[in-house]
Amino acid sequence: MTAFPWEFIGGFPGCQSQIDPITCVSESACNLLPSGGCPPNEACYYFPESDKRGCAQEGNGTNGAFCRTSSECRKDFVCVLSGNNQGTCRLLCDTQAGKCSDGSECVRFSESSSTWGYCNTSGMQCNPFDGTGCENSTERCFYYPDDISTIVHCYDPRDSLEIGDSCSYSDQCQVGLACHDGVCRKLCQLGSTCESANGRACEEVAPNPWNLGLCPLMCDIFAIDGCPVGSFCIFENPDDMDTICATPGVGMSGSTCSSHLECDRLLFCSDILESGLDSSTHHCRAVCNATHSCSNTNGVCAFLDGSPYGVCVTKADGCDPLETQDNQMGCGDANLFCFVVDNAGQTACLNEGSLEGGQPCNFIHRCRHGYFCDPDGGICRKVCDNNHVTCVGNQTCETRWNILGVNFGVCK
Numbered sequence: 279m280t281a282f283p284w285e286f287i288g289g290f291p292g293c294q295s296q297i298d299p300i301t302c303v304s305e306s307a308c309n310l311l312p313s314g315g316c317p318p319n320e321a322c323y324y325f326p327e328s329d330k331r332g333c334a335q336e337g338n339g340t341n342g343a344f345c346r347t348s349s350e351c352r353k354d355f356v357c358v359l360s361g362n363n364q365g366t367c368r369l370l371c372d373t374q375a376g377k378c379s380d381g382s383e384c385v386r387f388s389e390s391s392s393t394w395g396y397c398n399t400s401g402m403q404c405n406p407f408d409g410t411g412c413e414n415s416t417e418r419c420f421y422y423p424d425d426i427s428t429i430v431h432c433y434d435p436r437d438s439l440e441i442g443d444s445c446s447y448s449d450q451c452q453v454g455l456a457c458h459d460g461v462c463r464k465l466c467q468l469g470s471t472c473e474s475a476n477g478r479a480c481e482e483v484a485p486n487p488w489n490l491g492l493c494p495l496m497c498d499i500f501a502i503d504g505c506p507v508g509s510f511c512i513f514e515n516p517d518d519m520d521t522i523c524a525t526p527g528v529g530m531s532g533s534t535c536s537s538h539l540e541c542d543r544l545l546f547c548s549d550i551l552e553s554g555l556d557s558s559t560h561h562c563r564a565v566c567n568a569t570h571s572c573s574n575t576n577g578v579c580a581f582l583d584g585s586p587y588g589v590c591v592t593k594a595d596g597c598d599p600l601e602t603q604d605n606q607m608g609c610g611d612a613n614l615f616c617f618v619v620d621n622a623g624q625t626a627c628l629n630e631g632s633l634e635g636g637q638p639c640n641f642i643h644r645c646r647h648g649y650f651c652d653p654d655g656g657i658c659r660k661v662c663d664n665n666h667v668t669c670v671g672n673q674t675c676e677t678r679w680n681i682l683g684v685n686f687g688v689c690k
Contacts, residue, residue, distance in 0.1 A: 303333070308332065312353075313353040319336065321335075321352075323348040323353070324370055337352060339355065345357035346359075354369065355368065368397055370395075383397075385485075398488075406420055406453075406465055418432065418434075418435050418453050420449050420453075421456045422448050422457075423486070423492065433449040435449050435450075436449050437449075439452065439455075443504075444462075456492055461504065461506055474493050478494045495523050496521055497511035512538055512539070513546045519587060526543040531562055531563060533561065533562045534556065535562050536560065546562070546563060550628055551613070551629040552592055552628060563590060566589065580626060581644070583620055584654070585641065593624055594625050595625065597625050617650075618650050622679070623680070630647040632644075632646060633645045635660050640656065659688035661689075675687045676688055
C-alpha cells in the first residue's frame, strides 16, 4: 500500500513524490455507492492505494478506460491499478453485498482492510496463459498477483525473463509467467498440477476470481538467485529431491535433525551414517554436484552419477564391497558396510539402505549392502566379481572397477 505524504490519500502519481499537490485528494467522510457528501461537480471516490475515500472532480473514464487514479473515472467507478501506475476503470462494489448487479464477481482489493472491491464485469479481459486478447498488437496479457488490485491486464513486455529470474513486474517475465515476491513463476489453474514442478499442486498466492495460481519454484540448491529476498533454495521433503524457496535452519554439518528445514543451506537431513555418528537419529549432511565438490577431508560426492545432486561422504579406500559383515569389511564398525558410491569405483563405509535389485535408488533412497546404485537406469544392481559372487539367470557380470586389485562389476 502506497505511503502518501501530508494528508493526501490519492491522486496522480505526483502525490507520492510531493511534486504536484494540486491534484492530490484529501480524506473525506463522503458517501460511496451512491456518491454523495461532496461539493458541487465533485464525486466521492475510493482510492485502493491508500484504502481511503475522498472527494475529487469527477472524471470521465468508464468500464475498461485507462486511468492512473480513481478520480480519472466516473463516479461509482474505481481505478484498478497495476504496479507501473497504470490501470483500468472498473465499477466499484462492496464485497459484503455479494455479486455485482450484472452477476459478476466483486473482487476485493488484496491489501484492503475494508470491504470495497471492483466488478469483474467480463471475466479476464485477456488470456495470461498465452498472452493473447490484447487490442494493441505490441501488448501481451499478464497476471499481476502482487499488485494492489491483483489484475489481469495487457501491457507491452519489458523483458523476457525465465522461471526463477528476479523481477519487479509480471510484464518483465515471459508470457505464461507472473512475478511474485520478486521472482518469475509459471502460471497455473488452481486444482491442477504443475509439470514444471514435478507434479506438485498449483498454489494460490493472491485471492482472485479466475482461479489463477502459480507453480511452486523448483530452484537450484547451489544458485545464488531464483528465490525471493531472504529465502534460499532447500530440499522440501525427506523422500525426494524436490526443492523450495524457504528460510533455512541453523543446523551445521553433522548436527542432528528431523527435517531438511532444520539444516543450514547447502545441507540436507539424511539417514546416512558414518563412523562416530549416533545411529538413532538423522544428521545434516553437505550436498554436492559436478561443479561443487566436497570440502571435507577425503570427501567424495556419493551417488551423484545420473542425479542432479549427491551427498558428501568420507572415502574408505581399504574396504571391499563384497566382504561379509563379520569381517567388518575394513570399516571398523559392525554397523557399517562397504559401498561403491560412484562410477569411478570409490568406496565408503556407510549404513545400508533397504532397496534390492531393480528398485529405483539415489542418495535418499539407498541400496542394501552388496548392491550398487547404478546411474544406468537409476536402479540397484548386485555387485559381482566373477569369483566370490556371480550373477544368476541370464545376467552376466559387467566389469566396472578395479578395487584392491580385484575386478568388480554389476549384474546385468
